[in-house]
Amino acid sequence: MNKNIIAIAVASLGFIIGLGLLGSAIKNRNKSENTISVTGLGTKKFTSDLITWSGNFSRNSFELKQAYDALSNDRKIIENYLISKGIPKNEIVFSAVDIQKQYNYVSDANGSSHQTFAGYQLTQSVSLESKDVAKIENLSRNITEIINLGIEFTSSRPNYFYTKLAEVKQEMIANATKDAKERAEKIAENAGSDLGNLKKATMGVIQITAPNSNEDFSYGGTYNTQSKEKEASITIKLEYEVN
Structure with missing residues (x-):
């Protein structure tokens, strides 16, 4: 029992x-x-404060030493030219010389192909990195002056960067967080509820594009280096409890 x-x-x-x-x-x-998930956006426009630029030049000859001597002379002319334009010597960086053997391919009467030695091609590049953006921009636009010195020179487009990106990112995160919270408060207010504690915050990747452009954002983040003027953006996703 x-x-x-x-x-x-x-x-x-x-x-x-x-x-x-x-x-x-x-x-x-x-x-x-009983939660609200919102996404806030933070943006910032700024001007690049660092520029890089490069170009390459080459010489061709059947004699390797002759080609190298001619290339060395071109290098001295280019260095003196850049220094005359106010570029410090320690900012001028020349790469190692690239040596390539050139061949011509011909076919005989029987249709067989043969190669004949066409000489050596020696190529070298020069690059600059400077915070004097305007000076390097002007230099890159007037590169024909080097060509007029008798040098076969090919110039690349400048690339633009910003050295204070960490400060920009902090400001954007603060703005994106504020934007997301204001959105959440408005949604809760319209629903007749009160916004509770923050449960989760997720930050997106920074996207840097040219202002007013139609560039696509990428999953890993975009960094436009072709435009001196830039616009950065970042998203913050917040999840709040609702009382």
Whole structure:
């Protein structure tokens, strides 16, 4: 008899505990559903403060030494030209010389192809990195002056960078967070609720494009180096409880 009473009591207690756990689960589930997820945007326009530029020049000859001597002379002319334009010598960087053998391919009367040695082609590049953006821009636009010195020179487009990107990023994160919170408060207000605690915050990647452009954003982040003027943007996703 006592054993039956004890068994019934244990079963009843287990039933009560089960109801309690079920109620808690329902309560927590409803609590997780009462959330607001919003995305805020932070943007910043700025002007690049660092520029890089490069160009390459080459010489061709059947004699390797002759080609190298001619290339060395070109290098001296280019260095003197750049220095005359106000470029410090320590900012002028020449790459190692690239040496390539050139061949001509001809076919004989039988249709067989043969190669003949056409000489050596030696190529070298020069590059600059400077915070004097205007000076390097002007230099890159007037590169025909080097060509007029008798040098076969090919110039690349300048690339533009910004050295204080960390400061820009912090400002954008603050603006994006503020924007997201204001959106969440407005949604809660329109729903007749109060905004609760912040549950989760997720930051997107920084995207840097030319202003007013139609450049596509990328999953890993975009960094436009072709435009001196830039516009950066970042998104912040916030998830709040709603009371």
